[in-house]
Amino acid sequence: xxxxxxxxxFNRGARMKRAKKKIFHDFITRKGLKSTRQRDVILDYxxxxxxxMSIEDLYLKLRAKHPNIGYATVYxxxxxxxESGIAREIQFGDGQTRYEHVxxxxxHDHLVCTRCGTIVEFKNETIEKLQSEVAASHGFLIExxxxxxxxxxxxxxx
Amino acid sequence: xxxxxxxxxFNRGARMKRAKKKIFHDFITRKGLKSTRQRDVILDYxxxxxxxMSIEDLYLKLRAKHPNIGYATVYxxxxxxxESGIAREIQFGDGQTRYEHVxxxxxHDHLVCTRCGTIVEFKNETIEKLQSEVAASHGFLIExxxxxxxxxxxxxxx
DNA sequence: TTGCTAATGATTATCACTTTCATATTAATC
DNA sequence: GATTAATATGAAAGTGATAATCATTAGCAA
Numbered sequence: 533x534x535x536x537x538x539x540x541x542f543n544r545g546a547r548m549k550r551a552k553k554k555i556f557h558d559f560i561t562r563k564g565l566k567s568t569r570q571r572d573v574i575l576d577y578x579x580x581x582x583x584x585m586s587i588e589d590l591y592l593k594l595r596a597k598h599p600n601i602g603y604a605t606v607y608x609x610x611x612x613x614x615e616s617g618i619a620r621e622i623q624f625g626d627g628q629t630r631y632e633h634v635x636x637x638x639x640h641d642h643l644v645c646t647r648c649g650t651i652v653e654f655k656n657e658t659i660e661k662l663q664s665e666v667a668a669s670h671g672f673l674i675e676x677x678x679x680x681x682x683x684x685x686x687x688x689x690x
Numbered sequence: 691x692x693x694x695x696x697x698x699x700f701n702r703g704a705r706m707k708r709a710k711k712k713i714f715h716d717f718i719t720r721k722g723l724k725s726t727r728q729r730d731v732i733l734d735y736x737x738x739x740x741x742x743m744s745i746e747d748l749y750l751k752l753r754a755k756h757p758n759i760g761y762a763t764v765y766x767x768x769x770x771x772x773e774s775g776i777a778r779e780i781q782f783g784d785g786q787t788r789y790e791h792v793x794x795x796x797x798h799d800h801l802v803c804t805r806c807g808t809i810v811e812f813k814n815e816t817i818e819k820l821q822s823e824v825a826a827s828h829g830f831l832i833e834x835x836x837x838x839x840x841x842x843x844x845x846x847x848x
Numbered sequence: 849t850t851g852c853t854a855a856t857g858a859t860t861a862t863c864a865c866t867t868t869c870a871t872a873t874t875a876a877t878c
Numbered sequence: 879g880a881t882t883a884a885t886a887t888g889a890a891a892g893t894g895a896t897a898a899t900c901a902t903t904a905g906c907a908a
Binding site: 724725726727744745746761762765766785786787 | 863864865866867873874875
């Protein structure tokens with residue numbers, strides 16, 4: 533049973549990775565940019581890592597096997613990921629920009645543990661709807677939003 | 691009628707200012723810090739200005755009449771305001787820390803116009819309640835939260 | 849293969865804080 | 879009011895993360 537679930541997850545993950553690689557590749561082509569070894573490597577690492585990575589996180593991970601890839605390239609490539617739509621920049625107020633994976637049309641918010649830094653994603657349709665109502669009542673047209681709940685996670689409360 | 695409303699608002703504002711000055715002064719005393727001319731001036735400017743000021747905003751405003759007050763002092767004083775409870779640091783993701791006024795026990799969220807930078811405050815009890823529920827369902831104990839809606843304000847939509 | 853364009857990586861610059869340090873101010877005590 | 883010990887100030891230097899520069903290298907279309 534467990535194994536089956538893992539298999540499904542794995543397959544779904546693999547499919548998603550392929551989809552994102554295609555999105556990025558199409559983006560590169562459309563923009564007249566070039567496909568390079570570095571971009572491929574960085575994309576691979578990004579897709580198979582934690583959902584919330586800073587430039588430094590990714591750079592350090594890469595450096596072990598790819599000491600020739602520079603910090604600036606990681607920085608520029610992550611920006612491209614965001615521009616292509618497969619990643620999104622997020623700020624948790626700790627002075628580090630992080631990049632998270634973006635699934636097609638998906639949006640979610642975050643629970644951030646102020647002790648251990650754990651980040652949990654959640655989604656609540658009712659809250660989203662209320663947000664739209666609030667915005668409308670002030671004449672605003674929402675483009676994006678940001679909801680973060682900071683506190684102690686179950687583990688740290690013990 | 692209009693005049694009457696303004697009078698009420700003005701009086702309430704004046705009372706609030708006095709209250710905050712007292713809170714800050716008490717804080718200074720309790721901590722064994724010193725009351726200085728600079729801190730008084732900065733507090734005056736802060737209390738009678740926009741609700742969302744960056745260090746630089748305040749520093750530039752001050753400089754016109756108080757060219758002798760340094761950036762570092764403004765920076766340190768705003769930190770003290772936050773520590774004393776009369777102000778709160780906020781980040782809108784534009785790389786500038788801003789300080790907003792804090793009314794006793796009050797919390798609100800923000801609508802931010804991505805074109806003109808206008809910031810509107812709002813409050814929605816239902817959203818807050820739903821946030822608590824979400825947090826609880828993940829075993830989190832919320833300490834603070836942050837909700838920002840980014841979009842176009844009524845004025846910019848025209 | 850050539851030639852044009854974009855990418856890379858090392859380095860430098862920038863920006864918004866943040867800290868340092870010599871000097872000046874408080875405020876408590878004589 | 880003078881003394882004095884502690885804190886505050888302001889100019890300047892330091893930080894850390896991001897962003898830009900530039901000489902060199904690498905895609906890729908013809």
